[in-house]
Amino acid sequence: MADDAEHTEGTAEAGNGGRAAARRRAAGRGGAESRRGAGARRPSPLLIAGRVVACTVGLAVFAASGVVWYEVKQLTDGMTTSNVIADTKKDAPKHLDNSVNLLLIGLDSRKNMDGSDLPPQFVQDELHAGHSSDVGGYNTNSLILLHIPANGGKVQAVSIPRDDYVMTYNADGSQLGMAKIKEAYGAAKDKADPGLRAKGLKGADLEKAGRDIGRAATIRTVQKFLDQPIDHIAEVNLMGFYDIAKAVEPIQVCLTHDTRDPAMEGQGSGADFKKGINTLNAAQALSFVRQRHNLDGPDGNSGDFARTHRQQAFISAVVHNLKQKGVIGDLGKLQQLMGVVQKDLVIDNEWNILDFAQQAPALTGGNVEFNTLTFDGFGTRNGQDVNLVTPSKIQKVVKQLFGYADAAAPADAADTSATPAPSTPADTPMPTPTAAKAVTVDVLNASSAAGVTSTAESRALVAMGFKEGRTGPAATRPKTTTVVYGKGAKEAADQIAARYGVTATESASVGADRVVVTLGTGFTGVDADKPAAPAGAPSDPTANLPMQGPGVDAQSDGGIPCVY
Amino acid sequence: MAGQRGRSSDQGARERAAGRPGASVRPLAGGAALPVAAALGLPLAGAAVDELSGPGMGLAFVVGAVLGTAAAAALSSRNGWWWVLAASPLVVLGATAAVELAAHRDDYRGKGLATGAAKWVVHGFPVMAEAAAAALLVIVVRLVRDRRRHRG
Numbered sequence: 001m002a003d004d005a006e007h008t009e010g011t012a013e014a015g016n017g018g019r020a021a022a023r024r025r026a027a028g029r030g031g032a033e034s035r036r037g038a039g040a041r042r043p044s045p046l047l048i049a050g051r052v053v054a055c056t057v058g059l060a061v062f063a064a065s066g067v068v069w070y071e072v073k074q075l076t077d078g079m080t081t082s083n084v085i086a087d088t089k090k091d092a093p094k095h096l097d098n099s100v101n102l103l104l105i106g107l108d109s110r111k112n113m114d115g116s117d118l119p120p121q122f123v124q125d126e127l128h129a130g131h132s133s134d135v136g137g138y139n140t141n142s143l144i145l146l147h148i149p150a151n152g153g154k155v156q157a158v159s160i161p162r163d164d165y166v167m168t169y170n171a172d173g174s175q176l177g178m179a180k181i182k183e184a185y186g187a188a189k190d191k192a193d194p195g196l197r198a199k200g201l202k203g204a205d206l207e208k209a210g211r212d213i214g215r216a217a218t219i220r221t222v223q224k225f226l227d228q229p230i231d232h233i234a235e236v237n238l239m240g241f242y243d244i245a246k247a248v249e250p251i252q253v254c255l256t257h258d259t260r261d262p263a264m265e266g267q268g269s270g271a272d273f274k275k276g277i278n279t280l281n282a283a284q285a286l287s288f289v290r291q292r293h294n295l296d297g298p299d300g301n302s303g304d305f306a307r308t309h310r311q312q313a314f315i316s317a318v319v320h321n322l323k324q325k326g327v328i329g330d331l332g333k334l335q336q337l338m339g340v341v342q343k344d345l346v347i348d349n350e351w352n353i354l355d356f357a358q359q360a361p362a363l364t365g366g367n368v369e370f371n372t373l374t375f376d377g378f379g380t381r382n383g384q385d386v387n388l389v390t391p392s393k394i395q396k397v398v399k400q401l402f403g404y405a406d407a408a409a410p411a412d413a414a415d416t417s418a419t420p421a422p423s424t425p426a427d428t429p430m431p432t433p434t435a436a437k438a439v440t441v442d443v444l445n446a447s448s449a450a451g452v453t454s455t456a457e458s459r460a461l462v463a464m465g466f467k468e469g470r471t472g473p474a475a476t477r478p479k480t481t482t483v484v485y486g487k488g489a490k491e492a493a494d495q496i497a498a499r500y501g502v503t504a505t506e507s508a509s510v511g512a513d514r515v516v517v518t519l520g521t522g523f524t525g526v527d528a529d530k531p532a533a534p535a536g537a538p539s540d541p542t543a544n545l546p547m548q549g550p551g552v553d554a555q556s557d558g559g560i561p562c563v564y
Numbered sequence: 565m566a567g568q569r570g571r572s573s574d575q576g577a578r579e580r581a582a583g584r585p586g587a588s589v590r591p592l593a594g595g596a597a598l599p600v601a602a603a604l605g606l607p608l609a610g611a612a613v614d615e616l617s618g619p620g621m622g623l624a625f626v627v628g629a630v631l632g633t634a635a636a637a638a639l640s641s642r643n644g645w646w647w648v649l650a651a652s653p654l655v656v657l658g659a660t661a662a663v664e665l666a667a668h669r670d671d672y673r674g675k676g677l678a679t680g681a682a683k684w685v686v687h688g689f690p691v692m693a694e695a696a697a698a699a700l701l702v703i704v705v706r707l708v709r710d711r712r713r714h715r716g
Contacts, residue, residue: 010647051646051647054646054647054651055649057654058653058654059650061654061657062696065653065686066689068682068686069685069686069690072682072686213584220685233645354679354682354683354686383654488634
């Protein structure tokens with residue numbers, strides 16, 4: 001009978017539905033049982049206590065889980081995600097350990113996520129970025145690969161110079177052709193555009209699909225170029241950068257000299273900074289990271305490269321700023337910041353906010369060192385100024401930088417560039433046009449420095465794509481290395497000269513399609529060839545790596561590294 | 565079909581309750597073995613299937629947890645419902661933790677364990693809610709049927 005009473009009560013409440021009803025029922029039932037107790041069997045007090053405890057624990061776990069779930073959902077909802085990473089991971093180079101590689105993509109686009117143009121006046125006045133929405137296109141003007149080691153330790157960040165001339169790849173992994181690395185995104189997007197349109201995509205959907213193609217192309221190109229897998233990406237465009245800066249301004253940065261770069265039609269960043277600590281608002285912050293004119297540093301680090309250092313210093317400064325404001329580690333404040341930036345920030349869909357929370361402390365302890373990848377020299381390709389690079393050399397440097405010295409060590413000092421890339425010979429195209437391949441290079445040695453031989457140099461040049469010519473001692477004893485070329489070999493000679501930091505000269509005494517390199521008495525080897533050079537592994541694996549300009553250590557200068 | 569299945573399990577529960585007068589006050593004794601096995605076994609089996617087929621919990625775990633909790637609610641006595649509802653969140657979390665720890669013990673050390681636990685909670689909550697909803701649905705169906713039977 002008591003059961004019957006319970007049925008009616010339960011049914012009536014269940015009609016209201018939901019867990020609340022169940023809970024009320026549960027609570028009500030406790031009362032019913034005690035009432036019932038007088039006439040029927042009284043449940044043992046132990047059982048009642050057991051039920052109360054079980055229900056309390058169950059409810060508490062359920063409620064607590066709900067709160068955590070809600071918080072995390074709030075943080076991630078509304079975030080634009082890209083699902084290309086699953087695809088690009090399929091043929092990524094193997095991970096050597098449990099470290100995480102994160103690619104930061106700075107997209108120089110004056111368009112919104114849906115493909116609409118940013119308000120021209122805003123672009124001009126606030127972004128100082130030229131009012132045309134076509135300027136910049138879809139260039140990935142900032143590419144930074146962050147390597148977070150598996151077991152703590154310093155986070156290594158490498159900037160890839162945007163004009164590095166490399167083999168670019170389509171989203172599906174097929175070759176897109178030699179180009180500046182920054183162009184892979186836009187080129188792949190453009191190429192895929194007709195196909196996407198044919199599928200009936202338009203407007204914001206077309207833009208989103210196109211950008212995903214661009215992202216995949218960039219990921220694949222960087223993966224192949226550096227021979228490193230990419231686990232996660234974060235992409236931010238000009239507008240997003242401005243919004244982030246707006247959310248965290250004022251931001252303090254430090255410069256080693258006064259500088260000005262007036263904004264003009266699509267060029268010039270509007271920079272106007274003083275030596276020492278500068279406090280920037282969002283628009284100034286954008287100038288700070290975009291300036292590349294009037295930036296020729298004393299260390300030969302000009303324009304683009306000095307700008308890269310600016311970007312690195314800025315990231316350090318922002319992290320320092322966030323940490324000081326207590327944003328990192330405060331879910332509420334972090335949520336606020338996310339709310340601001342999520343409209344222009346794109347992350348991959350496999351990037352779990354909880355995983356990131358685990359990795360974030362590694363990034364915030366001033367525990368990041370930024371470096372900029374080096375290159376062989378400047379060159380002209382398709383009428384554009386580019387950085388010539390040898391992928392196998394870069395890959396060795398990156399491996400060492402990331403602490404995989406053993407994997408990169410087998411090559412000996414004098415020989416590094418002659419060793420073909422160990423794993424992906426097909427994927428390491430030399431930055432040499434077909435014409436240059438026919439060029440024969442003679443190497444004559446006037447240097448008596450240890451480890452310098454004409455054959456070793458010749459091998460290094462063959463590895464760059466040239467034909468092996470004569471080798472042997474030089475008849476003359478020039479102090480500096482000379483590069484002399486015959487008819488039709490100018491382009492090749494320029495590339496070779498860049499390797500030695502000299503200028504090539506033409507001479508009638510040298511045959512056609514031939515270059516003669518004379519290693520000067522002051523020649524002690526090419527710096528770029530020495531990643532594995534020092535005998536006895538140095539304690540800091542990065543200390544002797546060839547890099548473009550000085551590294552930027554997030555820990556230096558009290559968290560605000562001073563740059564040129 | 566579903567109605568028939570519900571009816572037969574309902575009848576089974578009634579018969580057990582009738583045959584064993586003590587069952588209504590001692591839900592975990594004897595007749596409770598089946599619901600307990602369902603409530604624990606199905607989610608664990610689902611979790612194991614998910615773990616073997618790829619990292620993390622997925623659809624099999626959701627199905628296992630929902631079916632397991634619903635079956636337990638269908639098979640248990642009225643007093644057992646208490647335990648089914650109270651235990652369901654714990655079972656979901658426990659099954660996730662047990663299978664994840666068994667599969668990737670090395671990943672869950674120190675900070676990794678804290679992050680892992682947060683992940684289990686975040687992924688687990690919707691499953692808990694679905695499992696509890698399924699159990700409630702079964703309970704409502706059983707109550708409605710009982711009332712009809714009493715009126716009839």
